[in-house]
Each structure stands twice: as C-alpha cells, then as structure tokens.
Amino acid sequence: MNFRHKYMFLLPGLLVLLGILIFPIGFTVRLSLSSWDSFYPGLDFIGIENYIRLFTDDLRFWEAFGRLSLLSLTTVFLQYVIGFALALMVWKDIVFQRFFRVLFLIPMMTTPVVMTVIWRTFFHESLGPLNDFFNLFGMTPLWLSSELLAKFTVVLVEVWQWTPFMFLLLLAGLLSLPKEPFLAASIDGAGPIRTFVYVTFPLMAPISIGAIIIRLIEASKIMDTVYVLTSGGPGTATETSSFYIFIKGLREFQFGYSAALSLTYLIIMIISFTIIAKILVKLMVRGN
Amino acid sequence: MKKRTNISLLAMGAVLLAGTAQADKWSDMFPHIKNSGDIPGECSYASMSKKDYSGRKLTINTHAVPVMGEPTALHAEQFAKLTGAEVNVIHTPAGDLYSKAMVPFQTGQAPYDIVFGFSQWISDWKQYLEPVPAKYVNMKQMQDVTQSHIDVNSWDGTMYQFPIDGDRHYLKYRKDVIDNPEMQAKYKAETGKELRVPQTWKEYGEIATFFNGWDWDNDGELEYGSAEVMAKDNLMFAAFFSRSVAYAKNPRTPGGFFFDLETMEPLINGPGFVEALTDWVEATKYVPPGGINFTLGDETMSFGGGQTLFSYSWDDAFVAAMEDDSLIKNKVGAAPLPGAEKVWNRVTGEWDNEYNQAPYIVWGWTSAVAKKSKNHDVAFDYLCFFSNDANHQADIAIGRFGVNPFRKSDFDPDLYVKNQGWDAEIANEYSDTLLDMEEKSTNRVFPLRTPGVAQFTSAVATGTSKALAGQLSPQEALDEVAAEWTKIVKRIGADTIREAYAIGVALEDAE
Numbered sequence: 001m002n003f004r005h006k007y008m009f010l011l012p013g014l015l016v017l018l019g020i021l022i023f024p025i026g027f028t029v030r031l032s033l034s035s036w037d038s039f040y041p042g043l044d045f046i047g048i049e050n051y052i053r054l055f056t057d058d059l060r061f062w063e064a065f066g067r068l069s070l071l072s073l074t075t076v077f078l079q080y081v082i083g084f085a086l087a088l089m090v091w092k093d094i095v096f097q098r099f100f101r102v103l104f105l106i107p108m109m110t111t112p113v114v115m116t117v118i119w120r121t122f123f124h125e126s127l128g129p130l131n132d133f134f135n136l137f138g139m140t141p142l143w144l145s146s147e148l149l150a151k152f153t154v155v156l157v158e159v160w161q162w163t164p165f166m167f168l169l170l171l172a173g174l175l176s177l178p179k180e181p182f183l184a185a186s187i188d189g190a191g192p193i194r195t196f197v198y199v200t201f202p203l204m205a206p207i208s209i210g211a212i213i214i215r216l217i218e219a220s221k222i223m224d225t226v227y228v229l230t231s232g233g234p235g236t237a238t239e240t241s242s243f244y245i246f247i248k249g250l251r252e253f254q255f256g257y258s259a260a261l262s263l264t265y266l267i268i269m270i271i272s273f274t275i276i277a278k279i280l281v282k283l284m285v286r287g288n
Numbered sequence: 289m290k291k292r293t294n295i296s297l298l299a300m301g302a303v304l305l306a307g308t309a310q311a312d313k314w315s316d317m318f319p320h321i322k323n324s325g326d327i328p329g330e331c332s333y334a335s336m337s338k339k340d341y342s343g344r345k346l347t348i349n350t351h352a353v354p355v356m357g358e359p360t361a362l363h364a365e366q367f368a369k370l371t372g373a374e375v376n377v378i379h380t381p382a383g384d385l386y387s388k389a390m391v392p393f394q395t396g397q398a399p400y401d402i403v404f405g406f407s408q409w410i411s412d413w414k415q416y417l418e419p420v421p422a423k424y425v426n427m428k429q430m431q432d433v434t435q436s437h438i439d440v441n442s443w444d445g446t447m448y449q450f451p452i453d454g455d456r457h458y459l460k461y462r463k464d465v466i467d468n469p470e471m472q473a474k475y476k477a478e479t480g481k482e483l484r485v486p487q488t489w490k491e492y493g494e495i496a497t498f499f500n501g502w503d504w505d506n507d508g509e510l511e512y513g514s515a516e517v518m519a520k521d522n523l524m525f526a527a528f529f530s531r532s533v534a535y536a537k538n539p540r541t542p543g544g545f546f547f548d549l550e551t552m553e554p555l556i557n558g559p560g561f562v563e564a565l566t567d568w569v570e571a572t573k574y575v576p577p578g579g580i581n582f583t584l585g586d587e588t589m590s591f592g593g594g595q596t597l598f599s600y601s602w603d604d605a606f607v608a609a610m611e612d613d614s615l616i617k618n619k620v621g622a623a624p625l626p627g628a629e630k631v632w633n634r635v636t637g638e639w640d641n642e643y644n645q646a647p648y649i650v651w652g653w654t655s656a657v658a659k660k661s662k663n664h665d666v667a668f669d670y671l672c673f674f675s676n677d678a679n680h681q682a683d684i685a686i687g688r689f690g691v692n693p694f695r696k697s698d699f700d701p702d703l704y705v706k707n708q709g710w711d712a713e714i715a716n717e718y719s720d721t722l723l724d725m726e727e728k729s730t731n732r733v734f735p736l737r738t739p740g741v742a743q744f745t746s747a748v749a750t751g752t753s754k755a756l757a758g759q760l761s762p763q764e765a766l767d768e769v770a771a772e773w774t775k776i777v778k779r780i781g782a783d784t785i786r787e788a789y790a791i792g793v794a795l796e797d798a799e
Binding site for chain 1: 383384386387390394412512519520521576577578579580581586589590595739740742743746750753754755756757758759760775779780784
C-alpha cells in the first residue's frame with residue numbers, strides 16, 4: 001500500500017479541522033494585531049498595541065475576569081453538590097424513578113435565553129410575581145438592582161439551568177460503578193455515610209473531575225444569562241469577561257481590540273483549567 | 289368613480305359628525321388604517337397596489353417586537369399583499385442593531401436590503417447607504433417632514449436615511465394628580481410649596497419624593513415618583529443627557545456641549561453634568577423597586593400603566609398612557625423637560641445663577657437602504673409605504689410601535705382629538721410641547737453624531753450606571769467617562785471627530 005494513501009484518508013478531516021479551528025484562531029490572531037473598528041475597517045498592522053492597552057490600561061477587563069472566576073466557581077460548586085445529591089437520589093430503586101430522572105433534566109432541555117427572559121420577568125422587582133409574594137411580608141428584595149442580590153440571581157439561574165447536566169454525568173457515572181466495593185463495605189458494616197465517603201465518592205472522583213471541568217469550561221463562557229438578566233449591571237456588578245468582550249466587539253465595534261481580549265482570555269482559560277484539573281486530581285484521586 | 293365619491297363623502301361625514309372611523313376598501317382589507325382609510329399619495333395603499341414586485345425578495349433587519357419591530361412586520365405583510373413581493377423581516381435586540389448592520393457593511397456583504405437603527409449612527413453608516421433618490425426627497429409626503437428631521441436623516445445635504453420616526457425627550461406627568469385641588473392642598477400643607485408641573489429638576493425630585501411609595505390614586509396599589517430609563521443598556525445615556533442639558537447647555541457658551549470643539553476636550557465631567565448625575569443618583573430613591581434596572585419598555589409599562597407620577601424620555605410612555613385601553617387615558621399631561629435654577633458657564637468657570645432650560649432633541653429610529661442591495665426600487669417603495677400618511681397616522685396612535693411625530697401635520701391637535709379621542713386640552717398641550725421643542729427653542733442640544741459614537745455612549749452608560757449603583761461618586765464616575773472619551777478621541781483622531789461634531793454644533797449655535 002502506498003504510504004501516501006494514508007494521508008489521502010486523513011485529508012478530509014484535516015481540511016475540516018483547518019476550516020473550523022485553525023482558520024478562525026489564525027484570523028483572530030491577525031485581527032488582534034489590527035485596529036479594526038467602526039471607523040477604520042480592515043486588517044492594518046499595529047503590532048501588539050492592543051495587548052499593551054489590555055495589560056496597562058484596562059482594569060475593567062481584569063475586574064470582569066475576577067467576577068467571572070467568582071461566579072463560575074460558585075455555580076459549578078453548587079451544581080456539583082446538588083447534581084450529585086439528585087443523582088444519588090435516583091440511583092437506587094425509588095418510586096417514580098424514571099419520572100424523577102426526566103424531571104431533573106427538564107431545565108437543561110429548555111432554551112437558555114428564553115428561560116432567562118422568564119426568570120427576568122419572575123424577578124422583576126416591581127412588576128414580577130416573586131415580589132408580589134414577598135410584599136405580603138412587607139419585603140421588597142431587589143433581585144436585579146442590588147449588587148449582591150444580582151450576583152445571587154445570576155448564580156441561581158445558572159444553577160437551575162445547568163445542574164441537570166451535572167446530574168446526568170454523575171448519574172451515568174454512578175450507574176457504571178462496580179458492585180463489589182459496595183458489597184464489601186456492606187459486609188464490613190459500613191453505614192450510608194461511611195459508604196459514600198470511603199467508597200462512592202472516591203470511585204466517582206475521575207468522573208467528577210471530568211464533569212467539573214466540562215461545566216467550568218461552559219460556565220466560564222457565561223453570557224446569555226448576564227445579557228438578558230442584568231446587562232452586566234447594576235453598574236458592573238455582574239459584568240463577566242465574555243460579556244465585556246461582547247460589549248467591546250459587538251456594541252462598540254472595536255473588533256481588533258476585542259480579538260486581543262478573546263485571545264488573552266483563551267490563553268488564561270487554558271492555563272487555569274490545566275492548573276484546576278491538576279489540583280482536583282491531587283485532591284480527589286491522589287488524596288484518596 | 290361614483291362609488292368612490294360616495295365612500296369619500298360617507299367617510300368625511302363620519303369624521304365630521306362623530307370623529308370616528310373612516311371606511312374605504314383599503315381599510316376593510318387592512319384594519320390598521322380603519323380610522324383614516326387610505327390617504328392619497330405617492331406611496332398610498334392604492335398607489336402600491338399598482339406595483340408588481342412578484343418574484344422579488346426584500347430582507348429587512350429591524351428591532352425586536354414591539355417597538356419598531358411590530359410596525360416593520362405589519363407594513364411588510366401589507367406591502368407583500370399589495371405588491372406581491374416576498375418580505376423577510378429579521379428582528380434584532382436594540383443593542384445589536386448597530387453591529388448586525390456594520391459587520392456586513394464593512395465586509396462588503398448585503399444580507400439586508402433595509403436596515404433600521406438609531407439616527408445618530410449616520411456618521412458611521414452613511415458610506416454604506418444608498419442616498420434617498422430625488423423622487424422620494426421631493427414628494428409631498430417628504431415635504432411634510434420637519435426641517436429638524438430632514439437634518440437628522442441627512443449628512444452634508446444628502447439624505448441617507450428615510451424618515452420614519454421623530455423623537456425628542458419631554459416630561460410626562462399625571463395630570464389628574466398635579467391639577468387636583470385636593471392633592472395641591474395636601475402638598476402645600478405638608479411641604480409649604482405649590483404643587484405644579486415641575487420647572488426644575490430639583491422641584492421634580494421634591495414632588496416625586498412626596499408622591500413616592502403610597503397609593504395616591506386609590507387603586508389598591510402603591511404608586512411611585514418617577515419611571516426612568518436607568519438600565520445599563522444602550523439607551524440610558526440619553527436619559528442622562530436629558531437631565532444634563534439644563535445644567536450644562538449654556539446659551540452663552542457656544543462651541544460644543546459634549547466637547548470643546550476647539551480643543552476636543554470632553555466636557556462630560558464638568559460641574560453641570562456632575563450636578564445632573566447627582567440628581568439622578570438621588571432619583572433612585574423615588575423610582576419603583578428595581579427602577580434602576582428599567583429599560584425603555586419597563587418605563588413605558590410603568591408610567592403607561594399608571595405606576596408613577598412622572599416620566600421623561602421618548603413619546604412611547606405618553607402614547608401608551610393615552611391609548612383606548614389605558615386606565616389613565618386623558619389623565620396625563622406633556623411638558624418640556626424641567627430646567628435648572630443655575631447653569632454652568634465653562635468660559636467663566638462659574639455657575640450662572642439664572643433659570644435655564646434646554647430641549648434635548650434625542651432623535652431616534654430611522655431606516656436606510658444598503659448601497660449593496662440589489663433591490664433599491666423595492667426597498668425605497670417599502671419605506672415610503674411604511675411612512676405613508678395613513679400608516680403614519682395609525683402608527684403614532686399605538687404607543688408600543690415607537691413611531692412618533694416628525695411631520696408638520698403631526699402637530700395639529702385635532703388629529704389626536706378626532707382620531708384618538710384625546711381631550712382637547714391634553715392634545716393642545718402635547719402638540720405645543722413638541723412643536724416648541726421642534727421649531728421654537730433656541731437652546732436645543734442635538735445628540736452626538738461622530739465616528740465611534742457607540743464607544744462614547746457605551747462609556748457614558750458604564751460610568752453613569754456605576755454611579756447609580758453606588759459603586760462610584762458622580763464626580764468619580766464622570767471623570768472615568770471623560771478619561772475614556774479622551775482615549776477614544778486619541779484613537780480615532782481629534783480632527784476626524786471634530787469635523788463630524790462640528791456639524792451638530794453648527795445646528796446648536798445657529799439658533
């Protein structure tokens with residue numbers, strides 16, 4: 001067989017890869033070295049000027065990044081805890097097991113933007129139904145207008161929407177666990193808590209790490225919830241990196257600069273997730 | 289012919305006798321124009337029905353439903369029925385309208401034949417737009433457009449945008465409260481002051497505070513002082529400028545409101561603007577709960593639904609309040625924006641302690657045809673049909689449509705009395721308020737129309753929203769905005785910005 005034939009078989013895949021991955025990244029790199037905006041369209045070359053601006057004169061990006069870290073770590077932690085609890089609940093034989101399994105997945109199957117619009121209406125402080133209820137007790141919580149509560153609301157909506165994803169992965173993991181360790185624990189007289197701490201949780205560690213990393217990657221791109229719910233407000237209280245990049249790129253039309261922001265953000269994310277994955281492995285697997 | 293004459297006579301009789309609906313075959317087919325019937329003109333229903341655009345396809349990018357999106361879709365459907373054209377309407381959120389048009393503009397594509405947007409984008413958009421052909425510029429329908437709105441849609445004498453809407457910010461108030469002798473007595477007894485339409489922003493704040501958080505119309509619900517566009521989106525900057533003009537537009541200091549035209553130094557962090565932002569931060573105490581998150585839609589629902597005493601910004605809330613199904617129809621009034629008891633003089637560096645008032649001609653929605661479109665004829669006919677006399681009269685009566693007066697004939701109060709059932713006093717007040725701003729004021733402020741305008745307004749939205757949220761003091765917030773503006777001027781070029789800004793300043797200083 002001619003050795004070159006192998007490459008012929010690889011060619012379609014390589015072309016697709018080139019088209020959907022390499023070209024956009026390459027173009028973004030080139031764009032980040034230009035001043036393309038509403039007034040100067042086109043790929044002129046300004047060197048690393050955009051990067052210098054980002055690292056020396058754009059505190060707002062770094063503040064947004066800090067906020068993103070807080071929001072994504074909080075939401076993913078809550079999703080993991082709640083998702084794990086729900087998965088444990090329907091893992092064993094319970095009444096209406098199939099019904100609950102489907103029920104817990106419903107939020108994930110709804111369209112995020114549509115659901116966020118509904119949540120926004122729900123949380124509307126003076127016209128929404130939630131505060132009608134709180135008004136009965138003389139309270140008017142400012143769900144979207146108080147800095148702290150707005151963050152809480154974003155977290156709540158994200159947790160509601162994406163906990164089912166965590167639930168699905170963890171339930172699949174639980175269903176694939178071997179039975180022998182549980183039988184051994186049972187023979188040794190371990191109760192439910194000991195069994196969970198010393199058997200279930202360690203066995204689930206590799207799956208948990210995968211699920212957490214996948215959700216962290218998704219959560220770090222949080223955009224639609226912020227866009228619809230708070231527009232990054234009040235002030236900049238819920239402005240995240242992706243929303244800030246969206247503002248610079250598509251609202252202010254600073255294409256060149258937003259490309260530099262996107263690439264920097266991408267590199268930071270790759271490094272961060274590598275470190276987080278290593279820490280999780282150390283804590284959850286080796287720490288075992 | 290005889291039949292048509294009879295219908296016309298019948299229609300005229302109906303208007304004269306009862307001020308109710310006119311009927312003709314077009315209003316039977318298209319109930320939207322039931323009040324006026326078709327009105328003869330170059331782009332009337334009758335004229336359009338003679339065109340045959342079968343096999344032609346028009347794609348329009350417009351705003352989300354309802355504001356501007358709903359009339360776009362409605363008139364597209366009507367236009368398709370009349371001409372046989374296929375019209376595809378795409379709805380886009382306000383914040384994305386600019387970029388959704390600009391991306392294909394800059395990359396030489398033409399996915400949209402028609403784009404809707406804010407008229408202040410003309411400086412960035414004009415090079416990608418097809419100028420309005422002379423036959424439309426010279427037609428009767430266009431001759432009725434006020435000079436202000438001809439200017440709004442033109443650049444250096446060429447009309448690039450097709451006028452479909454007219455906008456200005458003015459004060460809306462609950463007439464049944466402000467003019468109520470019982471309320472006046474109560475206010476006098478408790479504050480020692482007269483209850484009247486506020487003349488200054490300080491007075492606005494005092495009255496709004498007094499009427500905040502209690503059921504003053506006995507409907508079993510709490511009412512509040514004011515509904516304002518405070519949400520951090522692309523429109524709040526306009527609300528802030530409305531509050532700023534009284535303190536910062538000094539008729540004695542020509543040469544720029546936003547920038548010093550000579551030096552291109554931003555004036556946005558001057559004492560006039562800071563005073564306005566301080567008032568605005570104070571206003572967060574008399575808006576409904578969550579009011580700092582109110583978009584234009586929320587403001588319209590809030591004031592139009594009877595939740596607040598005051599509101600200011602575009603016409604939408606007022607028109608919504610005056611619709612037939614409104615609980616507060618004929619209970620609202622219109623007045624010029626409040627003024628201030630002092631105005632900053634940037635030449636002397638001191639306050640001029642005298643009453644000052646300045647209308648903010650905020651402008652608003654506009655439409656245009658893409659230069660790269662292959663359907664210029666169909667596209668301009670659609671826009672002409674959109675704003676024909678019958679459609680225009682029907683559209684301005686529907687608050688959620690976002691279509692507001694911009695024609696000389698719109699300022700005739702009888703139009704609102706006969707077609708929309710407004711009280712004559714309210715119709716007079718409304719027409720006078722709008723006409724005074726449009727034609728008579730000599731201290732108007734026109735919006736910023738420069739390259740990169742989205743960057744300037746975005747910076748204002750970020751800075752002022754930080755102040756409203758309590759993250760920064762008004763001075764700190766506006767210093768941050770000024771610093772950002774300085775950087776934008778440096779990036780785009782002071783001369784480039786000056787050249788464009790000078791056109792707006794010339795309009796202001798010519799008065």
